[in-house]
Amino acid sequence: MLTSFHQYRTRSIRISLIILSLIMSKSVFAFEQNKINIASSIRPLAIIAQDLLGDSAKVTTVLPNNASPHHFTLKPSQVRQLEQADIVLAVAPELETFLIRYRKASKHPERHIILQEELGRTKAITKDEHHSDEHAHHHHGHDHSYDSGKENAHAEDLHLWLNPEHVAILAKAIIREAIKLRPASKAQLEKQLQTYKQKLIEIQASNKDQLSPYHKVFFGAYHDGYNTFSQAFGLQNAIALTSVPDEQVSAKKITKMRQSLSGAKCLLAESGEATTAKRYARLFKLKLIEIDLLALDPSIKTYQDYIRQITQSVSTCLTD
Structure with missing residues (x-):
């Protein structure tokens, strides 16, 4: 009799757990x-x-x-x-x-x-942005007019985020x-x-404050993708070697870029383009800093994390 009671109780508990599990599963599914x-x-x-x-x-x-x-x-x-x-x-x-x-x-x-x-935004750059770009490019006493190539020197930076x-x-x-x-x-x-x-x-505010010591320092970039960040955080616009990744760089442009990048602190490049960028960093005698613009690092969980690591990479670039 006692054995039957225990069997009944065990079976009842098991059935209750199954029902509870089904209810929870349905709740999770509905959520x-x-x-x-x-x-x-x-x-x-x-x-x-x-x-x-x-x-x-x-x-x-x-x-x-x-x-x-x-x-x-x-x-x-x-x-x-x-x-x-x-x-x-x-x-x-x-x-x-x-x-x-x-x-x-x-x-x-x-x-x-x-x-x-x-x-x-429109594809054509505004007069104010023209003025801002020209001011940034001539601020250092160098000719920086080849930051993105003559044909797209005033192209809009689409890294808007x-x-x-x-x-x-x-x-x-x-x-x-x-x-x-x-x-x-x-x-x-x-x-x-x-x-x-x-x-x-x-x-x-916090990241702009961290970058404030570098607002007069300029840097190079393998491809044009940092002006939005620079303008948001009070930095000089990057002097870009190419307008988009994988663009072929002519010998004529390399010659012009030698002057444009004279005095730059470093060359920034995304992880996927670092191998190619290393060759140009050596050519222009600049240190190469890799940067994660597409947030490929899985440890980046929030926008705060994301901007913090971008700021850290740029700070490393601009530090002597």
């Missing part, structure tokens, strides 16, 4: 299903979205770690990833060229948030679309936006 599904072209934008929305969003990155946004081609699985997303984040058509064709054929182009469009003020505008756009998807959470989402914007102000 996951209720998350806003965001697909980001590059990891820095994914970090910003996750940083902003936290557990209320599932954020994925389309571009693999070993790929360049300039030369990438979407696979069918990645097209499905974009189509299934509630929100698609990108910087600019000229940067993520792999999204141009997809966006034209997309069933839901209204889901796309393009940072460049949110900023109201490197400026916290731009990120605040992106965050506002993300929250705008999130409210459309979750109108009942409007008050909470707006509160998250205000908190995040304040955090961005603090990030810009």
